[in-house]
Amino acid sequence: MNAFFESFRWLYDTTGINLTIFYDAFDRRRFIGGFVTTVQLAASCIVLSVVIGIAGAWLQGSRLRLTRRVVYWYIQFFRNTPPLVQLYFFYFGVGAYLKTAGGVPLVANVTWAILGLSMYAGAFNVEIFRSGIESVPKATVEAAESFGFSRLQAYRYIVLPLAFRVCLPALNNNLVNLVKTTSISYAIAVPEMLYVSAQIWSDSVNVKEMMNVLLICYVGLVGLFVFAMHRWERAMRVPGYGA
Amino acid sequence: MIEDDRTPRWRRPLPRGTDLPVLMPEAARLARQAERERLAGFRMGALEPRHACFVLIAFLCAAGYVQAQAGAGSPPIIDTIWKWTPLLAKGFAFNIGISALAMAIGTGFGILLGLAQLSRAAPMAKTASFVTHFFRNAPWLVLLFYCMFLLPFKITLFGVVVPLPDWVKATFGLSLPVMANMSEIVRGAVQSIPTGQWESASSFAFSRRQTLWMIILPQCTKRMLPPWMNLYSILTVGTVLVSVVGVSEVMTLAGDALGSENRADLLMPIYFYILVWFFLYCYPIARWTVYLERKYAVDF
Numbered sequence: 001m002n003a004f005f006e007s008f009r010w011l012y013d014t015t016g017i018n019l020t021i022f023y024d025a026f027d028r029r030r031f032i033g034g035f036v037t038t039v040q041l042a043a044s045c046i047v048l049s050v051v052i053g054i055a056g057a058w059l060q061g062s063r064l065r066l067t068r069r070v071v072y073w074y075i076q077f078f079r080n081t082p083p084l085v086q087l088y089f090f091y092f093g094v095g096a097y098l099k100t101a102g103g104v105p106l107v108a109n110v111t112w113a114i115l116g117l118s119m120y121a122g123a124f125n126v127e128i129f130r131s132g133i134e135s136v137p138k139a140t141v142e143a144a145e146s147f148g149f150s151r152l153q154a155y156r157y158i159v160l161p162l163a164f165r166v167c168l169p170a171l172n173n174n175l176v177n178l179v180k181t182t183s184i185s186y187a188i189a190v191p192e193m194l195y196v197s198a199q200i201w202s203d204s205v206n207v208k209e210m211m212n213v214l215l216i217c218y219v220g221l222v223g224l225f226v227f228a229m230h231r232w233e234r235a236m237r238v239p240g241y242g243a
Numbered sequence: 244m245i246e247d248d249r250t251p252r253w254r255r256p257l258p259r260g261t262d263l264p265v266l267m268p269e270a271a272r273l274a275r276q277a278e279r280e281r282l283a284g285f286r287m288g289a290l291e292p293r294h295a296c297f298v299l300i301a302f303l304c305a306a307g308y309v310q311a312q313a314g315a316g317s318p319p320i321i322d323t324i325w326k327w328t329p330l331l332a333k334g335f336a337f338n339i340g341i342s343a344l345a346m347a348i349g350t351g352f353g354i355l356l357g358l359a360q361l362s363r364a365a366p367m368a369k370t371a372s373f374v375t376h377f378f379r380n381a382p383w384l385v386l387l388f389y390c391m392f393l394l395p396f397k398i399t400l401f402g403v404v405v406p407l408p409d410w411v412k413a414t415f416g417l418s419l420p421v422m423a424n425m426s427e428i429v430r431g432a433v434q435s436i437p438t439g440q441w442e443s444a445s446s447f448a449f450s451r452r453q454t455l456w457m458i459i460l461p462q463c464t465k466r467m468l469p470p471w472m473n474l475y476s477i478l479t480v481g482t483v484l485v486s487v488v489g490v491s492e493v494m495t496l497a498g499d500a501l502g503s504e505n506r507a508d509l510l511m512p513i514y515f516y517i518l519v520w521f522f523l524y525c526y527p528i529a530r531w532t533v534y535l536e537r538k539y540a541v542d543f
Contacts, residue, residue, distance in 0.1 A: 080525035081518045082480040084487070085494065089518060093511030180382040187487050194385060207392050214385055222380040 018206040021213065027200050034196030035217065041113060041192055042179045048118035049178060050171075053125025060130050071126065078123035084184050087116045091188045113185035121178040128174060132167030133159060165236050172229040179222055193217060282537055320512050327500040327513075334493030335520055338482040341414045341492075345482075346475050349418035353425020360430045363451075371426070378423035384484050390416030391488045413485040421478055428470045432463040469536040476525050476532070493517060 008022035020027040060071045078086065091112045098106040136159050144154040186194040193214065201210040306321060359371035378386070390412050397406045436459050444454040486494035497513050 076526060076529070077518075077522060080476065080480070080529055081521045082483040084483045085514060085517050085521065088494070089511065089514040093514045096507045096510050176380075180380075183382040183384045184484065184487075186384065194382075194388070198388075211389050211392055215381055215389060218382055218385050219377055219380045222382075223376070226380065 017209055018204060019209055019213070020200060020204045020206060021210075024204075027204065030196045030200060031193075031213075034191055034193040035221075037110075037191055037196075038182055038193040038221070041110070041117075041182045041185065041190065044114045045117045045121060045178055045182065046175055048114060049121035049125050049175075052118060052122025053129045053171075056122065056126030057129035057133060060126065061133075075123045075126055078120050083117065083120045083181055084187060086120060087113065087184060087188055090116045109185075109188045110190050113182075113188060113190045117178065117181060117185070120181070121174060124174045125171065128167045128170045129163070131170070132163035135166045136162045162238070165238050168233050168236055172226075172233060176222060176226055176229070179225055180218070183218070282534065320509060323504060323506075323509060324512060324516055327497075330496050330500065331493055331517070331520070334491070334496040335517075337410075337492050339479070339524070341410065341417065341485070342475070342479045342482045345414045345417040345421055346478055348415070349421025349478075350425050350471070352418070353422040354429055356422060356426035357429025357433075358455075360426060361433055361455075375423045375426040375430075378419050379427065381420070383417070383420050383481050384487060386419050387413060387416040387484055387488050390419070409488075409490045410485070413488060413490045416488075417478060417481060417485070420481075421474060424474050425471070428467050428474070429463070431470075432466045433459055435466060436462055465539045469532050469539065472528055472532045472535070476528050479525055479528075480521060493520070 005023050005028075008019045012018045012023070021031040022028065056071050056075070059067050062068055091109060095105055095107060095112060100106060140158060140162070141154055144158045145151075149158065182192060183194045185192055186198070189195065197210045197214045201207045356371050356375060359367055360375060362368045362371070391409065394407060394412045394415070396408075397404050399405070433455075440458060440462070441454060444458045449458065482492065483494050486492050486498075494517065497517055501509060501513060
């Protein structure tokens with residue numbers, strides 16, 4: 001393994017391609033840490049945004065007009081404003097009020113990134129889940145009722161599995177976007193992949209190499225995610241439904 | 244529209260005549276409004292005096308709260324925000340400007356890339372598809388960084404030195420993901436046209452190129468319009484990313500304003516103010532997109 005890493009030092013000496021993340025243990029640890037942070041950030045945001053989506057879709061079916069209005073404006077506001085400004089708003093704006101007497105922030109920047117990005121992606125998820133639930137024909141629910149399913153059972157065993165399959169492509173699309181959007185938490189100094197890469201290239205002056213590594217890592221990560229989701233999508237497809 | 248029992252009741256056209264002539268004018272007006280609302284997909288609320296009251300009360304409460312937060316000795320927050328508004332408006336205009344430019348570049352190249360994806364020459368289609376997926380999978384911010392750092396600050400074309408200022412590089416960086424998404428929109432739209440169109444065109448002795456330009460693409464424009472507008476919305480909210488790579492736009496100017504005021508209580512109002520600006524610009528576009536989507540929706 002060491003010989004493998006040392007070969008990159010040789011690469012630098014002979015060609016000038018300076019990949020410090022391989023032969024320099026400190027940079028390597030930093031970069032791996034950044035990669036792991038990106039994955040953790042993405043995973044937490046996916047889970048939280050899906051929860052927000054399901055809760056929002058449920059609230060949108062509420063009988064109270066006020067609840068429906070609130071959910072509607074939440075969706076519209078978060079969809080139509082820049083996620084970066086949302087993040088600034090949460091981290092600098094709201095964060096300014098959440099400090100201890102000594103000026104230490106109560107909420108860490110990673111937490112704000114997870115909250116902000118999940119709220120952003122969650123707004124899209126609400127719409128996606130709602131359209132999925134609406135696409136289940138009413139006759140299906142009625143048929144379930146005639147088989148003696150209770151309302152909740154019909155929802156749990158009939159409506160949700162169908163709705164989920166119908167909205168899976170749109171959901172995947174949004175989640176892929178979410179994974180890409182995690183890179184904006186660079187702006188509030190969350191040590192994710194982009195942030196540590198910027199640190200590395202300013203320390204070792206290897207902007208070109210790090211940019212390429214970064215691009216390949218992101219495209220690879222997102223590509224892998226897209227591939228897995230596509231496989232899942234195909235496995236979950238309702239036969240005879242859609243193209 | 245085909246009328247049968249399977250058509251949901253709300254989609255069936257209203258009866259033209261009615262037995263109750265007394266109700267005619269109101270019924271016709273309501274029918275017109277219902278038709279408009281169906282097309283728009285949401286209830287078009289008529290404004291009532293109580294709405295104005297509600298907005299006024301909310302505004303007064305917010306103003307009072309903000310005033311109370313300002314504390315003694317410092318000018319009220321609303322005045323401060325008002326003072327910076329012209330500067331922020333300039334920055335916002337710049338954002339809109341680069342969004343339009345990036346959209347134009349991205350759309351142009353995206354259409355070419357999308358058509359290349361549909362090419363019958365396999366290497367061409369494979370390459371185009373690879374390029375599309377590559378730029379779709381890369382985060383916008385990373386592409387921006389890439390363009391900012393790796394494009395030269397000037398290029399020499401036929402002996403003429405063309406300077407490339409930062410904002411040009413940023414615009415180019417933003418147009419790359421737009422191009423990739425546009426390419427997918429074009430491909431999706433062309434493939435959504437029924438094969439019968441291609442077959443009947445070829446039976447009329449149209450060549451492939453003629454079919455594409457004269458029969459398929461004209462039908463696609465309607466289908467491509469809503470996703471294209473959606474893409475524009477996404478791009479517009481994406482333009483603030485250029486502040487991260489050091490191009491001066493609305494967020495940079497807001498940062499400058501905050502720096503010169505140096506007040507912690509100003510942070511939240513200023514950022515919220517910018518959010519509202521973007522919302523006021525993008526929300527109508529989003530509504531219009533939904534309207535067009537429903538209007539052009541294929542009736543199954």
